[in-house]
Structures are given as C-alpha cells and as structure tokens.
Amino acid sequence: MSKVEWDIVVAVKQPADLKGVQPGKLPESLLRPAVGGGKLHWLTAAAWAAMVEAAKADGVELKPVSAGDTYRTYDSQLAAFKQRYTTTPNGNATRTFEGKKWYKKDPKLASLAAPGTSQHNTGLAVDVHTAAEPKRLKWLIANVRKFGFSWEVVPEEPWHLRYTEGDNPPAAVSDWMAKNGVVKPAIGTTPGTKSADAVGATKDDGGDLDPGDSGPRVTKLQEELAERGFYQGAPDGQFGPKTEAAVIAYKKSKGFGEGAKAGKRVLDDLGIGL
Ligand SMILES: [Zn+2]
Secondary structure (H helix, E strand, C coil): CCCHHHCCECCCECCHHHCCCCCCCCCHHHEEECCCCCEEEHHHHHHHHHHHHHHHHCCCCCCECCHHHCCCCHHHHHHHHHHHEECCCCCCCEEEECCEEEEECCCCCCCCCCCCCCHHHCCCEEEECCCCCHHHHHHHHHHHHHHCEEECCCCCCCCEEEECECCCCCHHHHHHHHHCCCCCCCCCCCCCCCCHHHCCCCECCCCCECCCCECHHHHHHHHHHHHCCCCCCCCCCECCHHHHHHHHHHHHHHCCCCCCCECHHHHHHCCCCC
8 A cells, every 4th residue: 555545644624613722621612422433523424424424335344443532531631641652761752741742651552632732632633443454544545525524644643533524514525414403502601611621721723823822723723833843841822932933933943034933835834724
C-alpha cells in the first residue's frame, strides 16, 4: 500500500458551538452517543452514524477501538498520556506538555497528543477498530470524504479519523440527519451549556488569531508551532507573549512578514484554517 493511495488529510473546521469550550470539557448538551460505544460531538456523532450505516450496507463493520477512543475528557487524556509518556529522557519521540519534554515510554506505543490538544478532546475524532484490515481500509479510503472525515497522520495512524466539516456536513450526513431527526442542540437554553466548563475560555472570532485570543485554535497554533520548534512550553490556549514570540519567529522564518498576528497565510501553512 503506497502512502499516496490514502493520503487524505484535510484541516479540521471547528463547529461554531465549540467556541468558548475548553478541549476535554465539552458540556453534555454538545455530546451524543457514538454508534459502537463512547460519545462524540453531536455533528461527528451524526457523521459517524451515517458512515457506519453506509459501511454496513457494503458489508463492512465499523466500530470504535473502544469507548475511550471517541471523545476524551481532559482528565482521561491526561491519564492516558502519563501512561505512555515519561519525563525521563530515553531517546524516543517527544511531546511538550506542562512546559516539559515528555518521551514515549516505548517506541512501539502509539503516539498520543498532550492533554487538551487532541481532536479526541473536541469530540471530533474517532479511532476505528482494526482500520488497517485491507477490506476495511479500502472502504474507508473510498468513502471517508463523503461523510466529512479525514485522517490526521498517514500512513502511521490509519485508525484515527477526524470530522473536518464543521457546521456544513456533506450531503450524505445532512441527509442522514434529516432522516433521523437530528437537530442542533439549543445552545444557551439547555441546562449545562453555561457550565463552569466554559468559564474563562475562548476569545476567538474564528478569523485571524491575535494576541489576547484564546481557545482551542490557539492551543492548536501552539502545538503546531511547538512541533516546528518555535514554541516552548505547554500549549495553554492563551495567545500570550510566548505565543507572540513564536508566531513572529515562525513568520520570519517563512518570509510571511512581521507582527504577531496569525493570519490566513500562517493558519493555512500550519493546517489550522480560519
Ligand atoms: Zn485517535
């Protein structure tokens, strides 16, 4: 299997209702049960259900690896992260978290994003059970885009799919939603949506990222800059002085001009998107 054959990696567009929500701390009102176990953001849950149904019609069973491989709370991501990564240097692949370098305990272990930085924390990612099985992978390659999913890391993580289409699900998903009576959660009227979870979170208008902004896209910006060696420390979702310095240095290295604003060109280049 060549890498090119399923090099389907699309930037994630965040659903608008994730604004102001800290990764790993989604209010229950935004979550729905995932077919096969666990929970997902309601739009991802619908896209997943539609895809599972279509696969079944073609004789392919899709299910999550486990309930823990759908939406993950911050605390569960933290527990899993600390199982797989250690601060003791060992020459293995690293992540940056809480201002420290963490090393994979065993190179054979699957990589795991630092807490709060994974799409599993936004309810947009689901890991597919035995995704690399040839028949299943072939079906996924032919169909994931129809349902708004794409991979994040190919070819290393055939199981890890993220729903990328935000508030504009593709026809196969919106048709399924209409057929199944899925409606948008009534934000602000459902108890729990104004929970403590959202306090102190996002300031992000969905456009350029500027100093002072905060939220999941800032976390992603920090994570991407950290991976490229421009941001040091723990991604915290706050566009402060460290992030400013990282953006300025990154733009300079790319010839993207001056200033700390992360505009369209920077966001596109880092795969974050507006
Ligand atoms: Zn995953």
